[in-house]
Amino acid sequence: MSQVAPGHPLSEGPARARRAMRMGVHWTDRVAHGLLILAGLALALFLLAPMAVILAKSVEDRAGEFVGLANFAQYFATPALLRSIWNSVWVSSLVTVLTLPLAFTFAYALTRSGIRWKTLLRNVALVPILAPSLLAAISFIFWFGNQGVLKPLMGEGQIYGAPGIVGSMVFATFPHALMILVTALSLTDARLYEAADSLGTSAARKFFTITVPGAKYGLISAAMVVFTYAISDFGIPKVIGGNFNMLATDIFKLVIGQQDFAKGAVVAIILLVPVAVTYGVDAYVQKRQSALLSARSVPYVPRRSRGFDWAMAVFCWTLALLMLAVLGMAIYASFVKLWPYNFSFSLDHYRLGLIDAGIFGAYLNSLHLAAWCATLGAAFIFATAYLLEKTRGLDAWRPFVRLMAVLPMGVPGMVLGLGYIFFFVPEGNPLHFIYGTMAILVLITVVHYYSSSHLTAVTALKQIDNEFEAVSASLRVPFWRTFFRVTVPVCLPAMLDISRYLFVNAMTTVSAVVFLYSPRTMLASVAIVNLDEAGDIGPAAAMASLIVVTSALVCGLYYFAQAWLDKRTQAWRH
Amino acid sequence: MDFLVLSHVQKRFGDFVALEDVSLEVHRGEFLCLLGPSGCGKTTLLRIIAGLELQSAGTIVQAGRDISLLPPMERDYGIVFQSYALFPNLSVADNVAYGLVNRKVARAQRAARVAELLALVGLPDSGAKFPGQLSGGQQQRIAIARALATSPALLLLDEPLSALDARVRVRLRGEIRGLQQRLGVTTILVTHDQEEALTMADRIVVMKDGAIEQVGTPSDVYLRPATPFVADFVGKTNLLPAQRAGERRVQVGAQRFECEISATARDGAGLRIFFRPEDVVVRGVHGATPNSAAAVVEKIEFLGAYSRVTFRLNGIDQPLFADLSLNDMAEFHPRPGDTLRVSLPADRLRVFAAA
Structure with missing residues (x-):
């Protein structure tokens, strides 16, 4: 085996053997592959495509003609x-x-x-x-x-x-x-x-x-x-x-x-x-x-x-x-009535500045956004990390999905937001309809905060025994059954962490969403920017305070959920 | 036809050859041990049989069915890992029933099967506990019960005892062996512990560097090692360089010994001779005893039932070992520096070609 005839390239033997050997794929594994392909495509669509369009836009003029590096030249001048x-x-x-x-x-x-x-x-x-x-x-x-x-x-x-x-x-x-x-x-x-x-x-x-x-x-x-x-x-x-x-x-x-x-x-x-x-x-x-x-x-x-x-x-x-x-x-x-002239206590900034001014809806929108990110977003991120770490096959696709999962860490929110405008605003895009909806805000927020959440999920998944999937397969139990019956319960603390992280960031983020809100989907954090610009710094402070208090309360809720969970599962957790 | 037939199985990871060209037949109902040092490819071979790794070449036929390319879900085996891989959040009963639930077995039947298996592994009352509340040895037995629950035709055990402490390990060896004999399930066990292999297996497959060195019963492997590696890896061994010096004679340093030599080695050809410490005889040895020589005692280690004596023979550079029973020790009570007449019986000396 170790001898190689002269003039016979070493790589040819193994390559031929690899082509000959291909493990059959069980239909349940095909389900996993399908889901992983979908997850990778979704990340490509909502991360890679917008970033690519930024590159394209940077070498076009206003009319959309290719101008090479002219924009850069102009910028540096x-x-x-x-x-x-x-x-x-x-x-x-x-x-x-x-x-x-x-x-x-x-x-x-x-x-x-x-x-x-x-x-x-x-x-x-x-x-x-x-x-x-x-x-x-x-x-x-x-x-x-x-x-x-x-x-x-x-x-x-x-x-x-x-x-x-x-x-x-x-x-x-x-x-x-x-x-x-x-x-x-x-x-x-x-x-x-x-x-x-x-x-x-x-x-x-x-x-x-x-x-x-x-x-x-x-x-x-x-x-x-x-x-x-x-x-x-x-x-x-x-x-x-x-x-x-x-x-x-x-x-x-x-x-x-x-x-x-x-x-x-x-x-x-x-x-x-x-x-x-x-x-x-x-x-x-x-x-x-x-x-x-x-x-x-x-x-x-x-x-x-x-x-x-x-x-x-x-x-x-x-x-x-x-x-x-x-x-x-x-x-x-x-809570100050009129800074700096009248320091008496008042709820005016909340009542008049937010509610009567019709901006309180922005706070409710933020809650909506945060709730979607903390549930659907967290579930998507965890499930994708599971498919990446614990299923087999589709080896060529995995590095791409892995890259998509860690790339968002290197993309500032403003850049991602700009990419979303470029990509979703044109009417020609079949996904144009999500522009101006809550959906696009959920998508960009989840993508923006994807990497940390993904790494938390991967760490948790790596801590559980690598052979669970092998044992399940030997018992002919499909992977999703093990996922729901074992992986999710064991990783629930990490999932709560991810969920809380996404909730708080969805409440506080500005940069990723500042280009993408519509009048109907105005968010609390963006409202602060607008109030401040209009000189309404009192209501701006009120909105910021609302966000802090909400985040703190929600963290408290997560803390109690975690404690309750610890207590309920202490029989098997050490 | 044999139950499991592996033909020319190879596995490469890039340039690294994990399995060179492994062919092996496993008989129905036998207990087979894959034995070798770490990195010899034994675990890779087990994982290939389980479909957890894909071989680079070769075929595997189980019960007449070519399973070479089947995914794990379509093969028929139960597996136990070194880590047990018990589901921590499920009770012991739910762990054992894990493979039954999916097969649409009726609830009552399932409960009966779980009870039967728990009784089988000697833990009848542990169903309601969680794995974390059991000792390592108990967890290992639950893992075996789970693997057996669906009555697989093949049981694969990947170093199942190496995470346990010595006393539990010895007890579980006997229990697993007994269980396997009662059920008659074909079993393949991977281990690097030669004692485990010798006590449990019907046959042992000794592996080295991705290739099989010897396949044989425990006594074959121990008494008639096929290669110097097997001789050295299984049991304690004296292995000495030698030259052929006649039809039934070898020269080792300044000493000459009588022994059986296969015909292929020429006179003066480089050889290696091998004998076990317990083969060295001290009782009734005198100057005329064949293959005898004066040994200078260097060191004595007390090991309980016997003592290991390190000694040197005139004209041989390396130290040699002899295991002397308590009776021998009482009779000869050798001390470091003493001279003792020892003999190496001709039928116990084995000769290999030099490496």
């Missing part, structure tokens, strides 16, 4: 637009540089110090996730704006522009960095510290030789996430940016203000570049990190140390109070 690139890059870098040490110290305190109330601190620090990013911007206006409470602190400067953007973005990105860093710091093996102690290593040396290297990948990953978030966020620069332009706001202005789709497409592609770079770095880092995870380690239990714990407590509570101040200001302002 416009100094005002070029400045946006620089603005986006330096603001996002600054946000990253500021957020990372803060989040690292906070995460360090949570994992490596003996401070009290860790759970409370952690939950306070995660609150920004429940709010649309522009809540921070609104809050900063109430604190430091022209009529802000602390305006005098600003001296000659003003909050509108880069300072407000950076501040708001640090607030908004903090919890994302924190979660990654807490995970990274929790992974370190206590035995390394014990070994270091037995060798009489100093605290500083332990920090730089064990802690930092251990959390290195977490730090890089967190930096990438913060940078990506900052450079693709639309709500914050829109609300507090004033005349300070960034790429995301440029897309909006070019498309909605000037109807210059070609140039909008060019900016979208330029915005894709830094995001693609960070995405690539992160993907590389994650791959490296998984090797670290496999080690069997002993969890680190922090020892109490008076001075250090005090310092950490002061730091954490200061940060937590600042975050509550940002969140609280928006809520407080939503």
Whole structure:
């Protein structure tokens, strides 16, 4: 077998054998293949096609003629637009540089110090996730704006522009960095510290030789996430940016203000570049990190140390109070009768500003959207992950579906939204009818937040025994029976996680849907942008508060559902 | 005709050859062990029989039916994995009934079948429990009950005992073997544990690097290993380089021994001789005993029922092993440094061509 006749290509033997051998496919497996093909096509249709159209649009003029790179040439000849690139890059870098040490110290305190109330601190620090990013911007206006409470602190400067953007973005990105860093710091093996102690290593040396290297990948990953978030966020620069332009706001202005789709497409592609770079770095880092995870380690239990714990407590509570101040200001302002003249309590912004103004429907629409995403979206994502991970055959198609599942992470919401306009608005598209409906909002939101949900599902699926499907097949039980009877019950906690994640993001997202709503499907988060633009910052704060409270309540519901589930299934879960 | 016939089965993963050219017949009702070190292809072979992997070439015929290309759902077997793969959220009874539900068996009949199987594996009262509430050994027995529930004609066991601790493993060996004999179900077990294979199997298939080294009964494999690899892998062995030095004579270092040599080896040809530690005789050996020599004792390991003595023979570089019974030890009480006369009976020496 191992000898190969001279002049006889080595590859020919195996290739011939492969052609000859083809396993028969049972009809139940054909069902799985059919579903997987459908899922892949759906992702291609709602992710790949819109992105492709952006590419096409960027090389066409207004009349639809091919003009090569003329749009890019024109773009790079416009100094005002070029400045946006620089603005986006330096603001996002600054946000990253500021957020990372803060989040690292906070995460360090949570994992490596003996401070009290860790759970409370952690939950306070995660609150920004429940709010649309522009809540921070609104809050900063109430604190430091022209009529802000602390305006005098600003001296000659003003909050509108880069300072407000950076501040708001640090607030908004903090919890994302924190979660990654807490995970990274929790992974370190206590035995390394014990070994270091037995060798009489100093605290500083332990920090730089064990802690930092251990959390290195977490730090890089967190930096990438913060940078990506900052450079693709639309709500914050829109609300507090004033005349300070960034790429995301440029897309909006070019498309909605000037109807210059070609140039909008060019900016979208330029915005894709830094995001693609960070995405690539992160993907590389994650791959490296998984090797670290496999080690069997002993969890680190922090020892109490008076001075250090005090310092950490002061730091954490200061940060937590600042975050509550940002969140609280928006809520407080939503109940103030007439800022800054009459600070008496009033429900006017809710009653007059939202309900009587006919905007309350937007809130109900958001609830609708979130409910659809949290149910149908979560079910689709989980089922597709199951088909990918646990069924067999169709080997050539799987890498494509897998790519479609992780690609959305690298696509900013504004870019995806623009692609949807380009793709679904033309009357010639048979799917044109979904434009302006709730369906298109559900689709874009699910696609936009697909990757994280998919990875959660895959992680959960990988934890259950790989041989369940093999056993089922040997017992001649079709895969769907095992899916519903075993896989779903076992993975229910992860499914709830996915569902909650989609719900909260559907409530708070702006960038992906800002191009796609119609008067009937106006969403709460988009309504905030419009209210702010019209100068109705009070009702804007009211709407933002409604979203936060709703998200928080829903998270509470999920928490209780999870606890109830744990209790019901503790007989077989360990 | 044999129950299961594998002909020229090959498996490649890219350039890596997992199975070279495996042909094998499995008799109806026999207990066959696939034995070999990790990476020898034994699990791959089992998965090919189960249809979980597709062979690159070759055919498989089960009960006269060519199943080479059939998907797992259309084959007829029950399988037990090392991980048990019990469904954690289903009760033990539901696990065992899992394959019955789909076959539209009436409820009462199903319950009776589950009770019968649970009794069969010796866990009659565990039906209402969840797998997580059972010990590893109990879970393994439930996995076997589930695999047997649909009365498959073939039972496949993939290292079913290797996750268990030693004591449970020894007990389950006997139980699985007993169960298999009562039911008469053709069984293929994959293991890397030679003791498991020797105690359970009707026949053992020893594999190495994707090829079969020997197929035989446990005593065949132990007493008459076909290759040096089998001799070394199954049981403890002394394996020495030697040259042919006559019709029934080999030269090992400075020593000469009498033994049977197959006709193919020429005089002076490189050979290897092999004998087991328990073949070494110390009782009644004197200067005139054939194949005897003076051994210098180097080390003694007490192993319970016997002791393993490490010794050296004049002119042979490598240390050799002898297993001496407690009686021998009491009589000769060798100590390190002592000289002891040992003999290697000619009928226990096996000769292989040099590798």
